[in-house]
Amino acid sequence: MKSLAGKVALVAGATRGAGRGIATELGAAGATVYVTGRTTRAQRSEYNRPETIEETAELVTAAGGTGIAVPTDHLDPAQVQALVARIEQEQGRLDILVNDVWGAEYMTEWNVPVWEHSLDKGFRTLRLAIDTHIITSHFALPLLTRTGSGLVVEMTDGTVEYNMKNYRLSLFYDLAKTSVIRMAQSLAHELLPYRCTAVALTPGWMRSEIMLDHFGVKEDNWRGATAKEPHFVISETPRFVGRAVAALAADPEVARWNGQSLSSGQLAPIYGFRDLDGSQLDCWRYIVEVQDAGKPANAAGYR
Numbered sequence: 001m002k003s004l005a006g007k008v009a010l011v012a013g014a015t016r017g018a019g020r021g022i023a024t025e026l027g028a029a030g031a032t033v034y035v036t037g038r039t040t041r042a043q044r045s046e047y048n049r050p051e052t053i054e055e056t057a058e059l060v061t062a063a064g065g066t067g068i069a070v071p072t073d074h075l076d077p078a079q080v081q082a083l084v085a086r087i088e089q090e091q092g093r094l095d096i097l098v099n100d101v102w103g104a105e106y107m108t109e110w111n112v113p114v115w116e117h118s119l120d121k122g123f124r125t126l127r128l129a130i131d132t133h134i135i136t137s138h139f140a141l142p143l144l145t146r147t148g149s150g151l152v153v154e155m156t157d158g159t160v161e162y163n164m165k166n167y168r169l170s171l172f173y174d175l176a177k178t179s180v181i182r183m184a185q186s187l188a189h190e191l192l193p194y195r196c197t198a199v200a201l202t203p204g205w206m207r208s209e210i211m212l213d214h215f216g217v218k219e220d221n222w223r224g225a226t227a228k229e230p231h232f233v234i235s236e237t238p239r240f241v242g243r244a245v246a247a248l249a250a251d252p253e254v255a256r257w258n259g260q261s262l263s264s265g266q267l268a269p270i271y272g273f274r275d276l277d278g279s280q281l282d283c284w285r286y287i288v289e290v291q292d293a294g295k296p297a298n299a300a301g302y303r
Contacts, residue, residue, distance in 0.1 A: 002030025002064065003250035008091045010034045010083075012074055012136045013101035016051040017208035018155055021238025022098055023056050025246045027065025031096070034087055035060065036072035038103075043071075047103065051209055074101045074132035077139070084139045094143040096249050100155040101132035104176070105210055114171045122172040129176035133183060141187075145194040151249050152191065152198040154184040155241075159202055159284055160261035166292075181261050188259030197254050200261045203241035204283025205234055230297030234286045240264050240275040247271035279303045 004026060011023040015037030023035045037053040038045035053069040060067025072083050087094055104125040109117045133154060144150035157177045158168065168174035180200060187198035205211075207222055215225035215232070225232045241264040248254050248267070265282035267273075274280050286302040289295075 002028075004065075004096075004246065005030035007031045007095040007249065008034075008087065008093050009096035009098065009249070010036070010087060010094060010136075010140060011098040011100060012036050012072070012132070013099070013103070013155075014056045015039045015045075015053050016049065016056075017100075017102075017210065018203055018206060018238050018241050019098070019100040020051070020056045020059065021240070021242035022100065022153075022155075022245045023067065023242070024059045024063050025239055025242030026096065026249065027060030027067055028063040029246045029250060030065055031249075032066040032068065032091065033057075033060045034068045034070055034083070036070050036074070036083060038071065038073055040069070040071050045103070047106065049209070074136050075127060077135050080135050080139045084143055088143050093147055094140060094150065095147055096151050096153070096245075097137070097140050097144055098153045098155065098245060099133040099136055099180075100153075101136065102129055102155075103132075104128045104173075108170050108173045110169050110173075112170065117170065117172065125172045125176055126179075130179050130183070133180060137183075137187065141191070145191065145196055148195045150191070150194070150196040151254060152184070152187055152196065153245055153248065154180050154187070154198065154200045156180040156200050156202050156261075159263050159266075160200070162284055162288070184261070185259045192258070195255070197258045199248065199257050199259070201241065201244060201248075202261070202263045202284070203238070204236045204263065204265055204281055205232065205287075206241065207235045207237050211235075226297070231286075231291045233297050233299045234281060234283050234291075234302060236264065236279075236281045236283065237276050240268070240273075240281065243273040243275075244268070244271070247273055 014023045014035035057067030057069035107121040184200035
């Protein structure tokens, strides 16, 4: 029997990247997974990307779960409320909430001081990264807390240790990703009386669709990107962090992580999962010990 059979998950922001990888791995573990986003086969979002939530739902089902695509703008409280009402009506429960809504890649102006950064783009970044998570939790957590064992995963970029010591290339991006970690800590406190768990989770350097396009490569030839960026050798697929979420969701003692900031590389040896190529990456240790230290790219000992 699959470890998450009978469990119901909502992956908010599952059109592509980490959200898609997480939804697929939850499906592989047997869960019913509601996948949301703004890009559908009928209408694209401001991203103007080709990936759709319908494709993600099909990947979930093909992996062994049940994927259900629901177009949702998580900045619109009415749409989120309707989404949760649908889950309650169709399933009567919610066991796993993954807050992965982001959508601000094209809003962030990298290495630009705040006085030169577009305020419109900066505040839009914060709304997409923070407000969406709060709105989703506001409506979804009353259903999740009924289980007495629910899990909330706040997806971010960077561990708390790394983010508190390092500037993340933009005041707005820095604030967005650090705020999500704090959000998980706050939710952990609020969920404790209901025997539910909240964590912040970061992937390593993820080979998302957008990242692969940036380097002009595909998943099957991604190593070609190391000619331009040698440290890309430490990159991982979105499925790696997906396996981290599936492992957390299946762990009967997941409460031991309540309120903590976790990473895919940290959890891999603990739970015994590996990336699609069999590697077990430790990206954040590599970034500190190799990349930030100015050493030549060399993933030996980190994979």
